[in-house]
Amino acid sequence: MSFIKNLLFGGVKTSEDPTGLTGSGGSNTNDSNKPSEPVVAGNFFPRTLSKFNGHDDEKIFIAIRGKVYDCTRGRQFYGPSGPYTNFAGHDASRGLALNSFDLDVIKDWDQPIDSLNDLTREQIDALDEWQEHFENKYPCIGTLIPEPGVNV
């Protein structure tokens, strides 16, 4: 009745409080229109990284040699159905070094972090180039560290 009531008796519709200052707005309500909260940059475990695969969470994070990059804007490459979707939410170092997108070059979150000790000179060079590309294109948002009791 609010519109008719306002029309007849004078008054205006007040919008929901977007600031959360009055407590009456939807600041903390679970509304599907509202954007998801940003992730705090810092340290990531392989387990916490794995959910940022563009599917479980719309954000896409990829780790390369211990650095975590926010590749959300490269969704067409790394998102679901993208050619490099296997890398999303994982440490992609070995895959990039070998230029392979196979699942066996990507470690699961409950396995130790790949030390990359067995890479050849050429593979390391390839990885360097990829890392430089990521460094220029995507923001670095944190570090990948092993989770005690899980990866070490």
Place this chain on the structure above:
Amino acid sequence: MNWSFILQLLITLLVILLSANWLLSSFLLDFKRDLTAVALSQQSSISSVRKENETAYYRSILVPTGFPLTTGLGLSLKYKIRNGNFGDVWNAIMEVSKGKNTIKFTGDEKSLSLGELNGMAKRIFGKLSTENFKNIGISNSIATLEGFTLTLASLMVSLKTGSIPHFLPAVPRQRVNDLDVLIIDSWRSFKMLNGSEDWYRLIIVCDDPTRSPELDANSKVTTWKELVEGFTNDTEYQYTPPDDNSDDKKPFAYVTSPWNGTNSFNQICLVSNIAEFIKGFPLGNELNKNEHLTISSKLATSSTSLQIWGKLFAVLLHGGCASFINPANLDCKSLQETTLLFIETRDVAKLLNSSSKSGLLNRICLSWATNLLSEGIFTKIAKMEPHSLDRLRCVYLTDSIKDAEVISTFPEKIPILEKKNQRTTPSTKQLNKIRAQLASRVVLELYCPYAIMGPVAHTNFYDYRVFEKSVDDSVVCYGTLSTNLEGKMVETETNPRLNIEKRQGMLCIRGFSIGKPVELDRLEKALHLAERFGGGEGWMPLVGVFGLWGQDGCLYIYNQ
């Protein structure tokens, strides 16, 4: 009449009202809204990651994360894209208007064509560019013919010789480095130079030469009239850009604040500002050749004029006209030609009071109009002066940051937020009343005078939301950041009550319209502060500007 009939009548009325309300709310109103509730609730693009002591990065949804901010005009030069500069802009303005469009200045009865203004500016340019002057100090109002043409000429000279127009808040009392030319408004000001005339190689007085005091034969004083003497109507301005994109990095102007801090602005500040203004118009309401921009002369005094160039050049680029108006003379009748009005928030009350229209019918119309506006539907049923305001389509209300001096000094100690809950800006309800009475959209803009060119943030053209009084008392909604800026809130030690998790803090911005301090000590302080709050990534903390990001992505600044 029996009771059952009355009951039936009441129930029928109730059913009709409920059905009408359901029909209107669910279908008809939705079709008539300018912007959907979803669009209003997601006005910014927000980065997916934030650092621990700060919020995510916010920018207008028009420049989503991953895309560049608005940098300039996107002009093509062979296969390259250029941002452009003043030369491109003025060249295009002359080509579009063929010199016929006009600007009306304060104190002048008739408007002057752009051809005449260009002719005068080129005449002055011819005289100033031969002498290899360093910087040109302008203390005149741009709202006057003399001030405007001299500024145009200075901008033309700067492209040729590298001298920089320097906007001054007043005639300098101390010597300013590299200032070779000084432009002053009258012989009275000239007399008050008190010996400081020796600091300059040329002084241009914008006054009647016949009233000149006695001057030496080899005096370095001239008048505007002498400089423009013999000018012709000239509808051409040629500018050949360099092959690279370096011309947008060249200085546009120096601006000195009343508290004596000077900032340098590049050409990219100007062109990104113009592009930002053009982009701000929604589809179907774009700038067109019929625009007439009216600017309050208060916004055009020398050093505050920094904020008018973006809008003025954007309108002229589309083949529109402009005029300057003294706010003391501002009334509905003076706005017959105006389509876009650019005034300070405090002047709008004077405009509304200029109409004597009242009465019951008007009050009902106003009540309906404000109700419809709060539902997101724009209406003109409550227009207070139907004949005078026919063409008016948008009013830009400027609001300035309360303590721009603190920002300009880059202090180490961050002030404590003192919430006063006293609003000096019209409330969201009052803004809708203004929209209804003027039958025009109203855009509220936030400016940081002398430090940032153009608005820091502004509300959406179609945002007519009304917030509860408690929200309006606490904060002012300034919409999203301009498309040439992005921002974040940071945590400060002195304000632990502001919760960064709730997106509250002190505003930091970065982008293309920010001035760079000229003085070395201020520059060092600015760099130090930027390092402290932004990790040296080009962030400029707006010290003392506390606010929060709403769930809708808009910037809300606390009333202090």
